[in-house]
Amino acid sequence: MAGYRGGGSASGAGGGGGGGASSASAFATRVLLLLTLLPMALAAFAFALQWRGGMRDPAGAAWPAETQRFPGMENSPLGSSSSSSGGGGGGGSYFAVTSSQSSSAAADCAEILGRSAASSSHGGISLYRGWGFDSDAGLTPKICITGSTSAGLHQILPWLYYHKVIGVSHFFLFVEGEAAKPAVTSVLESIRGVKIIYRTKELKEKQDRSRIWNETWLAGFFYKPCNYELFVKQSLNMEMAIIMARDAGMDWIIHLDTDELIHPAGAREYSLRRLLLDVPDNVDMVIFPNYESSIERDDIKDPFTEVSMFKKNYDHLPKDTYFGLYKEATRGNPNYFLTYGNGKSAARVQEHLRPNGAHRWHNYMKTPNEIKLEEAAILHYTYTKFSDLTSRRDRCGCKPTKEDVKRCFILEFDRLAFIIASTATEEEMRNWFREHVLWNDKDTNLKLLRKGAIIRGLKESGVFTTAVTSAKAHAKFKSSNTDLKNKESIHPNITQGDHLQATVRKILEMVDAQEEAMPPMSPPGFLHQTVETALS
Numbered sequence: 001m002a003g004y005r006g007g008g009s010a011s012g013a014g015g016g017g018g019g020g021a022s023s024a025s026a027f028a029t030r031v032l033l034l035l036t037l038l039p040m041a042l043a044a045f046a047f048a049l050q051w052r053g054g055m056r057d058p059a060g061a062a063w064p065a066e067t068q069r070f071p072g073m074e075n076s077p078l079g080s081s082s083s084s085s086g087g088g089g090g091g092g093s094y095f096a097v098t099s100s101q102s103s104s105a106a107a108d109c110a111e112i113l114g115r116s117a118a119s120s121s122h123g124g125i126s127l128y129r130g131w132g133f134d135s136d137a138g139l140t141p142k143i144c145i146t147g148s149t150s151a152g153l154h155q156i157l158p159w160l161y162y163h164k165v166i167g168v169s170h171f172f173l174f175v176e177g178e179a180a181k182p183a184v185t186s187v188l189e190s191i192r193g194v195k196i197i198y199r200t201k202e203l204k205e206k207q208d209r210s211r212i213w214n215e216t217w218l219a220g221f222f223y224k225p226c227n228y229e230l231f232v233k234q235s236l237n238m239e240m241a242i243i244m245a246r247d248a249g250m251d252w253i254i255h256l257d258t259d260e261l262i263h264p265a266g267a268r269e270y271s272l273r274r275l276l277l278d279v280p281d282n283v284d285m286v287i288f289p290n291y292e293s294s295i296e297r298d299d300i301k302d303p304f305t306e307v308s309m310f311k312k313n314y315d316h317l318p319k320d321t322y323f324g325l326y327k328e329a330t331r332g333n334p335n336y337f338l339t340y341g342n343g344k345s346a347a348r349v350q351e352h353l354r355p356n357g358a359h360r361w362h363n364y365m366k367t368p369n370e371i372k373l374e375e376a377a378i379l380h381y382t383y384t385k386f387s388d389l390t391s392r393r394d395r396c397g398c399k400p401t402k403e404d405v406k407r408c409f410i411l412e413f414d415r416l417a418f419i420i421a422s423t424a425t426e427e428e429m430r431n432w433f434r435e436h437v438l439w440n441d442k443d444t445n446l447k448l449l450r451k452g453a454i455i456r457g458l459k460e461s462g463v464f465t466t467a468v469t470s471a472k473a474h475a476k477f478k479s480s481n482t483d484l485k486n487k488e489s490i491h492p493n494i495t496q497g498d499h500l501q502a503t504v505r506k507i508l509e510m511v512d513a514q515e516e517a518m519p520p521m522s523p524p525g526f527l528h529q530t531v532e533t534a535l536s
Contacts, residue, residue: 141251141276143346144170146241148234149258150177153184158304159258160191166264167273168254169193172244174237195244197237207236217356218517226396226408231358231519238355245349252276254346255358259381261304262288266375275376276346284350284368285361289313289343290378294439294454298430303384309439309456310379313341314523315372317453325453326525328444333436334412334522339382341523345370357517383417383437389429393421410519 145168149156156179160171171194178184185196197203212218218235221228238255245253256262267275279286291310293303300306311329314322314336322336329336340359347353347361347368356362383389398408400422405415420432439445448454 139167139273141273142170142249143168143252143254143272143276144172144241144245144248144250145254145256146172146174146238146245147256147258148174148176148230148237149179150175151258152178153187154302155258156184156188158302159261160188160194162261162304163256163272164193166262167271170245170248170250171195172197172241174199174241197240207240210236210239212236212239216516217362221517221519224407226398227410227414228408231410231517234358235355235517238358238361242349242353242355250349252346253349253353253361254344255355256344256378259303259384260290260344261379261381263291263377263379265377266373275373279371282369283371284348284363285370286346286376287343287360287370287372288345288376288378289315289372290337290341290380291316291455292337292339292341293379293381293384294445295384295437296439296445298386298434298438300384303381307381307384309445309454311337311448311454312452313343313377315343316374316377321451321453322524325448325451328448329453331436331444334416335525336523338413338437339380339411340520342518342521343372344378355517357519359520360518386430386433389417389421389433393418411522 145163156173163171173179173188173194174197175185175188176199180198185198188194189196212235213222218232221231234255241255242253254262262272264270264272264275267278276286291312293307294309294311295303295307296309297306326336335341342359344358345360350363352364352366354362354364362368392414396408396418398404398418400419402415402419405418409415409418416436420429424432434440445454449456
């Protein structure tokens with residue numbers, strides 16, 4: 001027993017010693033665990049404070065706030081997309097650049113989209129990222145634009161932004177040349193509502209099977225080079241765009257070039273959607289007369305924000321004013337406008353719709369009911385840069401002779417410009433450009449401004465810049481310039497009868513649609529006046 005007890009005591013003593021060692025081990029484990037968790041808890045607490053704005057991030061403070069990217073990222077797709085998302089505020093970036101994009105694409109995108117408010121004051125425009133354009137996706141009517149372009153991002157992006165702001169939701173762009181390069185298309189395809197169609201072999205083969213080739217309305221333009229070939233190509237692209245518009249549930253479709261902006265004057269607000277919403281239900285097509293840019297400098301780089309003067313269309317002028325100032329307005333050029341004067345049009349998307357050339361639409365089963373508006377217009381920025389002379393020359397392989405240019409160009413001024421660009425020295429070209437395109441005679445400009453043949457103020461009143469920059473706050477834009485004010489004040493709470501009467505006042509005339517394709521046409525000349533006088 002004694003031995004047993006002794007053994008038990010020894011065992012108990014040993015157990016007590018073992019228990020002390022176990023307690024010490026457990027304590028050490030707890031201390032180690034505490035030392036491990038405490039830094040993690042402090043780090044989490046610091047992160048929470050920083051996230052809520054309670055602490056400054058020393059890493060962020062070490063880098064300039066306006067850059068927020070590391071050296072070498074300026075040519076990186078990742079860096080470009082980071083800067084894009086950083087400046088957008090709420091919502092996702094419309095111009096998020098994927099990692100597969102080339103470095104040149106990122107550089108182009110950063111250069112265009114990164115313009116600051118300071119650059120805007122010097123004629124540039126601040127293009128904001130992360131705009132919620134699709135917040136109005138449920139509004140009607142749904143409008144789409146289709147066009148064929150070979151322009152670069154510097155021209156296409158501002159054009160897209162502007163028309164999204166005034167209510168266009170979808171774009172069907174047929175691209176070639178510069179516009180078809182990956183550096184351009186990777187950016188355009190990241191914009192919601194933009195569909196890019198490449199001119200592939202498959203597309204050409206499909207268009208070669210179009211029913212248009214078996215019809216007569218476009219036959220006069222077949223198998224001719226340069227502008228005629230472009231005109232046919234535009235018509236074939238428009239035919240495909242009609243199907244895309246119908247599949248996308250669009251209500252209206254407009255064919256527009258990337259050197260043209262829609263000016264929806266006459267609506268209750270500066271909105272193309274509002275303008276077309278007020279069009280009577282029985283109208284199939286709306287014609288927008290075009291205004292032509294009148295440049296005052298030969299060093300313009302950004303036409304949309306630098307051009308401030310436009311020559312009004314014949315349809316928007318009293319006849320005595322138009323013909324009374326015809327000599328001063330033409331200044332020795334072949335016509336009142338340098339290029340076309342028959343405007344562009346919007347058509348309701350409906351069964352049997354077809355193109356009728358680049359300027360009009362038609363219907364296989366009926367004659368469309370057309371109207372022409374007395375205030376809304378297309379702003380055509382044509383020959384705004386000296387390089388426009390050489391670019392036209394480089395796109396056409398015709399001989400620079402008076403006879404050969406007739407089979408290449410539809411309009412007379414384009415023919416003259418091609419000959420000059422192909423045969424003259426650069427100094428002679430610049431002198432010709434200043435004499436025929438530049439509006440630098442202040443006395444003549446003032447005379448035409450006072451008579452209303454020319455309007456000034458599209459730039460100053462912010463038709464382009466203000467319309468775009470105000471979209472982030474979804475503010476309504478109304479021009480303060482007297483030349484751009486609505487001739488009739490239309491209030492949102494008008495009665496149905498007043499609404500119909502106001503709509504009638506905005507319609508300039510009902511138009512008889514023609515069967516054959518309408519080419520780009522010059523405005524009326526003195527011969528037109530003589531014929532009208534004889535008929536009256």
